Amino acid sequence: MTLVDINSLEPLADPLEQAKRAAAYMAVDQNVPKDAKFVGIGSGSTVVYAAERIGQLPNKDQFICIPTSFQSKQLIFDNDLKFGTIDQYLNVDITFDGADEVDSRLNCIKGGGACLFQEKLVASCSKKLVIIADYRKKSPRYLAENWRKGIPIEVVPIAWIKVKNDLINFGARSVQLRQGGTQKAGPVVTDNGNFIMDADFGVIDGDIKVLNDKIRGLVGVVETGLFVDMVEKAYFGNKDGSVTILFGENVEETI
Numbered sequence: 001m002t003l004v005d006i007n008s009l010e011p012l013a014d015p016l017e018q019a020k021r022a023a024a025y026m027a028v029d030q031n032v033p034k035d036a037k038f039v040g041i042g043s044g045s046t047v048v049y050a051a052e053r054i055g056q057l058p059n060k061d062q063f064i065c066i067p068t069s070f071q072s073k074q075l076i077f078d079n080d081l082k083f084g085t086i087d088q089y090l091n092v093d094i095t096f097d098g099a100d101e102v103d104s105r106l107n108c109i110k111g112g113g114a115c116l117f118q119e120k121l122v123a124s125c126s127k128k129l130v131i132i133a134d135y136r137k138k139s140p141r142y143l144a145e146n147w148r149k150g151i152p153i154e155v156v157p158i159a160w161i162k163v164k165n166d167l168i169n170f171g172a173r174s175v176q177l178r179q180g181g182t183q184k185a186g187p188v189v190t191d192n193g194n195f196i197m198d199a200d201f202g203v204i205d206g207d208i209k210v211l212n213d214k215i216r217g218l219v220g221v222v223e224t225g226l227f228v229d230m231v232e233k234a235y236f237g238n239k240d241g242s243v244t245i246l247f248g249e250n251v252e253e254t255i
């Protein structure tokens with residue numbers, strides 16, 4: 001079985017979905033190692049296309065896919081991929097994941113879909129983390145310039161008020177307990193049984209590592225959606241069908 005060329009695919013009706021697919025397919029084609037044994041599957045709407053493309057790879061039965069959420073476990077099954085978990089396999093060759101915003105140094109905000117903890121767990125066990133996203137996620141410079149909903153933070157439920165006060169003392173302008181919306185009365189509950197708080201610290205133009213470490217150090221915080229120095233490269237699908245690849249601080253190429 002040979003892989004269908006990206007350029008010969010039928011275009012998708014929605015240009016945003018087209019951009020996501022272009023980024024995901026190119027990232028998979030360029031980055032899955034020939035001898036891969038373990039591949040991490042991130043979460044969100046862009047990763048759907050990465051799982052689809054991984055499911056088309058001629059050597060897909062050679063590696064085991066590790067999920068980062070309930071959603072990505074289903075993607076692994078739906079695309080007929082081999083399944084394993086991070087508590088079985090700790091050495092992941094490469095992980096593909098989405099992001100809510102990526103800065104010019106490849107730091108990112110994740111967790112818009114409440115999956116940040118398992119995503120960070122799998123990323124921390126991966127030799128490479130490759131981000132796939134559409135053009136809206138590429139920050140002009142700093143994090144939170146585009147993503148204005150705040151930094152997602154996973155919190156143990158009984159600690160949420162305490163953590164909210166701590167975050168305000170750290171300078172957060174607002175802290176929201178994320179709500180389930182029309183489909184769920186009350187707060188969002190993560191795949192790990194926790195809550196998500198969205199803390200708005202404004203544009204993050206200071207030391208992002210210091211901020212991240214401070215938040216992570218709070219009793220009650222499980223993990224943050226700040227991914228600092230973890231990403232190897234990021235693929236952004238553009239409106240015109242091209243893909244911009246960010247390799248390092250302001251080093252990029254558009255194909």
Ligand SMILES: O=C[C@H](O)[C@H](O)[C@H](O)COP(=O)(O)O
Pocket residue numbers: 042043044045046047097098099100110111112113114115116119
């Ligand atoms: O919790 C969700 C994840 O961090 C997603 O990877 C992130 O929100 C990006 O999702 P999407 O590809 O749907 O924009």
